[in-house]
Amino acid sequence: MSLNRYESQVRGPLVEGSKDYHQITEDICRPVEATPSKLWWVGFIISVGLLLFGVVSVTMEVIYGTGQWNLNKTIGWGWDITNFVWWVGIGHAGTLISAILLLFRQGWRTGVNRAAEAMTIFAVMCAGQFPIWHMGRVWNAFFVAPYPNTRGPLWVNFNSPLLWDVFAISTYFTVSLLFWYCGLLPDLATLRDRAKLKWRKLFYGVASFGWTGSTKHWQRHEALSLVLAGLSTPLVLSVHTIVSFDFATSVIPGWHTTIFPPYFVAGAVFSGFAMVQTLLLITRKVLGLEEYITIEHIDVMNKVIVLTGSIVGIAYLTELFIAWYSHVEYEWFAFRENRVNLSSPYGWSYYLMMGCNVLSPQIFWFKKMRRNLLVTFFMSILVNIGMWFERFVIIVTSIYRDYLPSSWSTYYTPTIWEIGFYMGTFGLFFTCYFLFSKFFPVIAIAEIKHILKRSGDNFKEKMDKDENETLEAFQHANAHH
Amino acid sequence: MAIKKFITGNFYDEAVLFPAVKKVRRAGYKVHDVYTPFPIHGLDKELGMKDTDLHIAGFIYGITGTTTAISFITWALTLDWQINFGGKPFFSLPAWIPIMFELTVLFSAVGMVFTFCWLCQLAPFVKKDHFNPRSTDDTFVMAIECTDKTNEEEAIAFLKNAGAQDVQVQSRETGWWFGRYDRDTVRFGKKVAAV
Numbered sequence: 001m002s003l004n005r006y007e008s009q010v011r012g013p014l015v016e017g018s019k020d021y022h023q024i025t026e027d028i029c030r031p032v033e034a035t036p037s038k039l040w041w042v043g044f045i046i047s048v049g050l051l052l053f054g055v056v057s058v059t060m061e062v063i064y065g066t067g068q069w070n071l072n073k074t075i076g077w078g079w080d081i082t083n084f085v086w087w088v089g090i091g092h093a094g095t096l097i098s099a100i101l102l103l104f105r106q107g108w109r110t111g112v113n114r115a116a117e118a119m120t121i122f123a124v125m126c127a128g129q130f131p132i133w134h135m136g137r138v139w140n141a142f143f144v145a146p147y148p149n150t151r152g153p154l155w156v157n158f159n160s161p162l163l164w165d166v167f168a169i170s171t172y173f174t175v176s177l178l179f180w181y182c183g184l185l186p187d188l189a190t191l192r193d194r195a196k197l198k199w200r201k202l203f204y205g206v207a208s209f210g211w212t213g214s215t216k217h218w219q220r221h222e223a224l225s226l227v228l229a230g231l232s233t234p235l236v237l238s239v240h241t242i243v244s245f246d247f248a249t250s251v252i253p254g255w256h257t258t259i260f261p262p263y264f265v266a267g268a269v270f271s272g273f274a275m276v277q278t279l280l281l282i283t284r285k286v287l288g289l290e291e292y293i294t295i296e297h298i299d300v301m302n303k304v305i306v307l308t309g310s311i312v313g314i315a316y317l318t319e320l321f322i323a324w325y326s327h328v329e330y331e332w333f334a335f336r337e338n339r340v341n342l343s344s345p346y347g348w349s350y351y352l353m354m355g356c357n358v359l360s361p362q363i364f365w366f367k368k369m370r371r372n373l374l375v376t377f378f379m380s381i382l383v384n385i386g387m388w389f390e391r392f393v394i395i396v397t398s399i400y401r402d403y404l405p406s407s408w409s410t411y412y413t414p415t416i417w418e419i420g421f422y423m424g425t426f427g428l429f430f431t432c433y434f435l436f437s438k439f440f441p442v443i444a445i446a447e448i449k450h451i452l453k454r455s456g457d458n459f460k461e462k463m464d465k466d467e468n469e470t471l472e473a474f475q476h477a478n479a480h481h
Numbered sequence: 482m483a484i485k486k487f488i489t490g491n492f493y494d495e496a497v498l499f500p501a502v503k504k505v506r507r508a509g510y511k512v513h514d515v516y517t518p519f520p521i522h523g524l525d526k527e528l529g530m531k532d533t534d535l536h537i538a539g540f541i542y543g544i545t546g547t548t549t550a551i552s553f554i555t556w557a558l559t560l561d562w563q564i565n566f567g568g569k570p571f572f573s574l575p576a577w578i579p580i581m582f583e584l585t586v587l588f589s590a591v592g593m594v595f596t597f598c599w600l601c602q603l604a605p606f607v608k609k610d611h612f613n614p615r616s617t618d619d620t621f622v623m624a625i626e627c628t629d630k631t632n633e634e635e636a637i638a639f640l641k642n643a644g645a646q647d648v649q650v651q652s653r654e655t656g657w658w659f660g661r662y663d664r665d666t667v668r669f670g671k672k673v674a675a676v
Contacts, residue, residue, distance in 0.1 A: 021618065025518075157566065158577055190618060193614035215528055446518060
């Protein structure tokens with residue numbers, strides 16, 4: 001049987017270095033089966049340290065109340081909600097890569113989807129912390145659930161965007177987790193069948209649910225993945241849309257904006273991809289997976305970054321234009337005085353946001369820059385800083401001067417406990433990611449094998465050769481006429 | 482528990498596997514299953530399997546979610562405990578769409594995953610035998626079920642001829658729990674007549 005050509009010749013191979021199926025298994029299982037490196041331990045211990053800092057900060061907040069944070073009369077939301085929106089945004093790239101790109105049949109997603117999905121789950125876990133602890137009396141957090149209660153029963157307000165958030169985030173987390181775990185089943189079975197140690201056999205045996213790779217299982221698995229992708233695609237758009245409703249449905253100048261839903265989604269994908277880049281650049285280097293997460297992958301993700309960065313840029317400008325064009329004086333004031341005016345207290349953050357999110361990604365129009373690892377790494381950090389400031393700008397610059405000048409607040413800076421809490425979520429995120437990279441395959445083994453004959457180095461070469469031979473034979477045959 | 486016999490053959494290339502499946506089925510052998518390390522599109526059709534109805538189940542779960550959301554919220558806010566939120570009507574449907582959507586997705590996803598696990602008999606602590614541990618690595622394993630009429634020697638020779646390597650006769654106990662092979666739930670859509 002000749003190899004069918006599915007992919008264009010101009011695309012680089014997605015699996016480099018003449019691999020066969022067994023070699024793929026070996027390469028990807030190696031980091032899981034080997035003892036962790038010193039570098040892993042260093043990273044892990046730092047992460048756990050940060051996590052403990054977070055635990056202490058949160059404990060302080062629970063004991064003393066949200067007064068531990070520097071929030072004041074006008075700025076009722078500060079770092080906590082900024083961080084919440086930021087972390088939710090980080091999560092979006094994972095679902096985008098695994099769901100939307102699956103529907104679009106993008107082969108390159110296979111190299112990065114597993115790590116990206118894991119990132120989604122950990123990021124949503126981090127995001128969820130903020131609204132929960134921001135409640136202050138966290139032991140009453142179950143009030144957000146609609147259950148028959150002793151207060152009437154007084155139901156939760158189903159008309160409130162904050163409750164939509166509860167449903168959106170919890171659904172998003174559940175569906176992402178299921179999607180990720182269902183994808184893991186075949187790979188866990190691979191690890192189980194390779195395991196030599198007893199505890200490994202037991203652990204992966206339990207975790208893989210008894211997966212055998214039967215054709216019927218694969219058929220259902222494929223159907224499941226496709227429908228879950230179909231469900232996740234509108235879900236991921238809905239989640240950040242709903243997060244943006246927290247702001248957009250309010251009457252605060254600077255928040256009450258109809259462009260928020262698409263603009264938030266684009267921003268989320270933008271920051272999510274930046275985080276995927278940060279993680280994968282480190283992962284491929286540390287675990288020696290450069291042949292699976294190739295420059296080609298980095299390149300396409302940078303293209304997504306420049307696209308979404310530009311969408312975000314257009315959204316910023318549209319927002320600004322409409323603030324002026326709408327003749328709403330409060331809206332225009334919020335933009336003119338609180339943001340664009342560099343000498344205003346938070347003017348610097350607006351320009352930091354613009355610089356990091358709109359200007360800097362434009363560098364990725366150049367192929368050389370897209371394929372430069374150092375530039376990509378630097379940019380991925382810059383974009384994440386920029387996107388954090390985007391949320392900060394939206395939240396703080398909109399509310400520190402409200403309709404009532406007498407309540408205009410003084411300059412808001414976070415306390416050490418607010419910073420500690422944020423750092424703690426980094427600790428949680430990276431602790432989870434380190435554990436994940438130790439115990440689970442960071443690349444979807446089965447999916448990589450699936451695209452090998454289409455995009456593997458050796459197979460692509462063979463296909464090119466075959467094709468050229470056919471072409472030559474064709475030309476030769478036609479020359480006689 | 483009855484003991485069943487299987488003849489298993491390993492394939493290392495899907496390009497060999499496909500024609501082999503066709504040949505073996507044409508010859509009238511009962512292919513119990515083919516175990517592969519990754520999904521191979523079209524193999525299910527080649528084996529004569531019916532399409533899965535999992536997505537229909539997903540759709541039903543989805544509608545259940547929508548119905549649950551709309552009926553519950555309607556009851557809670559218009560009948561059980563009416564609250565005037567900014568002068569809006571008690572039945573304020575547009576504001577409920579986000580939650581209706583989320584519950585649709587939630588019910589559908591969770592329901593489908595459970596159905597998937599149930600159909601495939603996958604659960605923690607279930608341990609299934611799949612004839613060759615390398616079938617989750619780089620080997621495509623075809624298992625032919627021996628019936629009373631099967632001539633083992635002949636079947637082995639046939640399978641080898643079709644391109645299989647390391648052909649073996651293996652026996653397994655029926656049932657699907659702990660260490661047994663998969664229950665025979667593979668439904669064949671169209672029967673292939675024996676030659």
